Amino acid sequence: MGSAGAGVHAYSSRAAPELSMRPRLLHLPRPARPAQVVVLAFAVAVAVGTLLLLLPVSRADPGGAPVVDALFTATSAVTVTGLNTVDTATYWSGFGHVVILLLIQIGGFGIMSLATLLGLLVSHRLGLRMRLTTAAETKMLGIGDVRRVLVGVARTSLLFEAAGAVVLSVRFATAHDEPVGRALWLGLFHSVSAFNNGGFALFSDGLIRFVTDPVVTLTVCLLVITGGLGFPVMFELYRLWRSPRRWTMHTKIVVLATSVLLAAGTLAFLALEWSNPATLGPLGVGGKALAGFFLAVMPRSGGLHSVPTGELHAESLLLTDVLMFIGGGSAGTAGGIKVTTFTVLLFVILTEIRADRSVVAFHRHIPSDAQRQALTVALLAVAGVFGGTGALMVLTPFSLDQVLFEVISAFATVGLSTGITGDLGTPGTLLLVVLMFTGRLGPITLASALALRARPRLYEFPQERPIIG
Numbered sequence: 135m136g137s138a139g140a141g142v143h144a145y146s147s148r149a150a151p152e153l154s155m156r157p158r159l160l161h162l163p164r165p166a167r168p169a170q171v172v173v174l175a176f177a178v179a180v181a182v183g184t185l186l187l188l189l190p191v192s193r194a195d196p197g198g199a200p201v202v203d204a205l206f207t208a209t210s211a212v213t214v215t216g217l218n219t220v221d222t223a224t225y226w227s228g229f230g231h232v233v234i235l236l237l238i239q240i241g242g243f244g245i246m247s248l249a250t251l252l253g254l255l256v257s258h259r260l261g262l263r264m265r266l267t268t269a270a271e272t273k274m275l276g277i278g279d280v281r282r283v284l285v286g287v288a289r290t291s292l293l294f295e296a297a298g299a300v301v302l303s304v305r306f307a308t309a310h311d312e313p314v315g316r317a318l319w320l321g322l323f324h325s326v327s328a329f330n331n332g333g334f335a336l337f338s339d340g341l342i343r344f345v346t347d348p349v350v351t352l353t354v355c356l357l358v359i360t361g362g363l364g365f366p367v368m369f370e371l372y373r374l375w376r377s378p379r380r381w382t383m384h385t386k387i388v389v390l391a392t393s394v395l396l397a398a399g400t401l402a403f404l405a406l407e408w409s410n411p412a413t414l415g416p417l418g419v420g421g422k423a424l425a426g427f428f429l430a431v432m433p434r435s436g437g438l439h440s441v442p443t444g445e446l447h448a449e450s451l452l453l454t455d456v457l458m459f460i461g462g463g464s465a466g467t468a469g470g471i472k473v474t475t476f477t478v479l480l481f482v483i484l485t486e487i488r489a490d491r492s493v494v495a496f497h498r499h500i501p502s503d504a505q506r507q508a509l510t511v512a513l514l515a516v517a518g519v520f521g522g523t524g525a526l527m528v529l530t531p532f533s534l535d536q537v538l539f540e541v542i543s544a545f546a547t548v549g550l551s552t553g554i555t556g557d558l559g560t561p562g563t564l565l566l567v568v569l570m571f572t573g574r575l576g577p578i579t580l581a582s583a584l585a586l587r588a589r590p591r592l593y594e595f596p597q598e599r600p601i602i603g
Contacts, residue, residue, distance in 0.1 A: 540555065
C-alpha cells in the first residue's frame with residue numbers, strides 16, 4: 135500500500151505542470167461554426183452595401199437615400215432577391231448601379247461557393263471511411279477539393295455571365311438602338327443579375343419591352359435556369375452529359391424536377407393567361423409561348439418579368455406562389471425550399487401510399503435523416519411564410535393574395551411583386567428585409583446544422599403509435 139501511495143504522489147507531482155496548463159487551453163477561442171460564418175459574412179456584406187448606397191453619389195437626385203431604402207436594396211442585392219422599394223433604373227445613379235451589381239455578384243458567388251463548401255465541411259466531420267464512400271458515390275467532389283471547388287465556381291460563373299453579356303450587349307446595340315457603351319453595360323448588368331437570380335433590371339418596366347424578343351428573353355431564361363441548377367449539378371453535367379445513367383441521384387432529381395416544373399408551369403400559364411388582355415392576350419401565338427415560358431422560369435428565383443405581374447389572374451398568382459416556394463436547385467443561386475427537398479417529400483408520400491418499407495428514388499434508398507431534414511426545412515419554411523403573411527397583413531392594408539405573394543417572393547428570394555413593395559411602410563419594409571435574409575440563409579444554415587449534429591443514438595425508447603389523420 136505504501137509503495138502504491140508513493141507512486142500516486144509521485145505521479146501527481148509530475149502531472150501538476152500539465153494540469154496547470156489546462157485552464158489556458160480551455161480558454162482558447164473555439165472556431166466558429168460554418169453556419170455562423172455564413173450568416174456573419176452576409177450580414178457584413180449587407181452593412182457595407184447599405185453604407186455605400188447611403189452616399190449621395192449613389193443616388194441620381196441630390197442628397198443621400200433614406201436608410202430604409204438603402205438597407206432594403208442592399209439586402210435584396212446580397213440575398214439576390216430583386217425586390218425594390220424604389221425604381222432601380224431612375225432612383226440610383228451609375229455609381230449606385232455598380233454597387234448593386236457588385237452586391238449581386240458577391241451574394242451569388244458567396245451563396246454558390248459557401249453552400250458547396252458547407253457540404254464539404256459536413257463530410258469532413260464524418261469518418262474517413264464515410265468520406266471516401268461519399269466521394270466514390272457522388273463521383274464529384276473529393277475530401278480535399280475545397281480549392282478546386284472555389285476555382286470551379288468562379289470560372290463557371292464568369293463563363294456564363296460573360297457569354298450572356300456578349301449576347302445581350304450585341305442584341306441591345308443592334309436591335310434596340312442602344313449606344314455601344316450603354317449596350318455593353320446593360321448586357322453585363324442583366325447577365326450577372328440573371329445568372330445569379332438577382333431580379334434587378336435597369337429598365338423601369340423590367341423586361342416588358344422585350345416580351346417578344348426571343349434573343350433577350352431566352353438568354354435571360356437560360357442564365358436563370360443554369361444558375362438555379364446548383365454548382366454540383368452543373369459540374370456533373372459538364373463531365374457526364376453524355377452518360378445520364380451515371381448521374382448521381384441528386385443530379386437526376388434536380389434535372390427531372392426542373393424539367394417537369396418548367397414544362398407544367400409553361401402550359402399552366404398559357405392556359406390561364408391566354409386571353410388576359412393585360413398580359414398574354416395582345417400577343418401572337420409565338421409571343422404567348424415565349425411569355426408563358428418566361429413566366430414559368432422566373433419563379434425559380436429569377437425575379438424578372440416580361441408582363442405586368444400585378445395584372446395576372448388570381449389563379450396565376452397562386453401558381454406563381456407554389457413555384458416560388460419550391461425554388462431551384464441546392465448549392466446554387468435559386469431560393470425556395472429547393473426542388474430536391476420538394477421531390478424527396480413527394481417520394482416519401484408515394485412510399486406511404488404504396489405501403490413500401492423504404493423510400494427509393496432512381497434505384498437508390500433515401501436515408502431517413504435526409505427525409506427528416508427535408509420535412510424540417512419545408513415545415514419551417516411554411517411557418518416562416520405563414521408568420522410573415524400574418525404580420526404583414528397586420529401592418530399593411532393590402533389583400534391576402536397580394537401580401538402572400540410578397541412574403542413568398544421575399545422569403546424565397548425571388549423578387550417578383552404585384553407592385554406593393556414601395557407602399558408597405560417602414561415596419562412592413564423592415565419585415566421583408568428580415569424575410570429576405572432568413573429566407574436566403576435559413577435553408578443553407580439549417581441543413582448544414584442538422585447534418586453536422588446528426589449522431590447515432592445508442593438506445594431506443596419504447597414504441598407507441600399516435601393516431602394520424
